[in-house]
Amino acid sequence: MPLFKTIVANSQTTVKIWKIDESYDDLMNPLTLKPDTLNRVLGMKSELHQRGFLSVRHLLREFGYTDADLFYDENGKPHLKDGRQISITHSFNFSAVIVSDIVVGIDIEKQRDKISIIAHKFIDYEFNYLNENDTEYIKKLTAIWCVKESLYKLFATPGLSFKNCFLVIPFSLSDTETVAWIDYKKQKHRYTIHFLEFEGFTCAYAIA
Structure with a gap:
């Protein structure tokens, strides 16, 4: 079972990361899936x-859930039947x-x-502190995308613009966290976002 990492963010919040080494059949065989999921x-x-x-269904099992415990709302946001909060990525x-x-x-x-080709589509303010000649430029762009995407999933309001509604303050990749803002309908919402890097990937998670 390639559970890659478990992060206990706080007493109420846990992150589990899966490295997908298995074949389709090896992943499918142990699972019981709802008909619509199948x-x-x-x-x-x-x-x-x-x-x-x-692999996400295997992660659910690591948390003690099954596919039957998971459902999605009209906006595609996942929910758990017991009322706990969940977010998913792969x-x-x-x-x-x-x-x-x-x-x-x-x-x-x-x-x-x-990612540098589409940077102008999701970055505005952040260009003030980014440097294309920086050896960590791609990693920083990826971190900013992950931060904004994690916030988009948290805020769960369709139509939010990554470029116009999200702002990530300057950060170093060694910081492991940064502050970001959502500016929506003349209200500003502040969040501390945690991020990490592993094997050429970046992960960010946001907690309200």
Whole structure:
């Protein structure tokens, strides 16, 4: 069982990260899936996506849940039947789940040069402190994306602009946390976001 890492963020919040080493069959065989979940998996064209999706169900088991305990609202936000808060992410061969008594969001992304091509779509203020010649430029872009994505999942308000509504203050990759703001309908919401790097990936998680 490749449970890669467990992070106890606080007494109410735990993050679990899975490294997806198994085949599709090895991931599928131990699971009992709801009919609509099974149909969703079978309808996926990419085996990589299927394995990521199934690994999340294994992470649920690590928390003591089954697929039957998970459901999604009309906006695609996941929920647990017992009322605890959950957020889910997967990217290539890693997946992660955060479960808490508090509203949370999580994101994992692979660090890839191509993120620089779309940086202008999700960054505005942050360009003031970023330097394209910095050897850590791609890692910082990826961290900013993860921070904003984790906040987007936490705030759960469709239509929020990463570029216009989210602001990440200057940070160092060695800090492991940063402060970010959501500016929405003339109200500003402040959050401390935690992040970490491993094997060419970045993960960030936000707790309300």
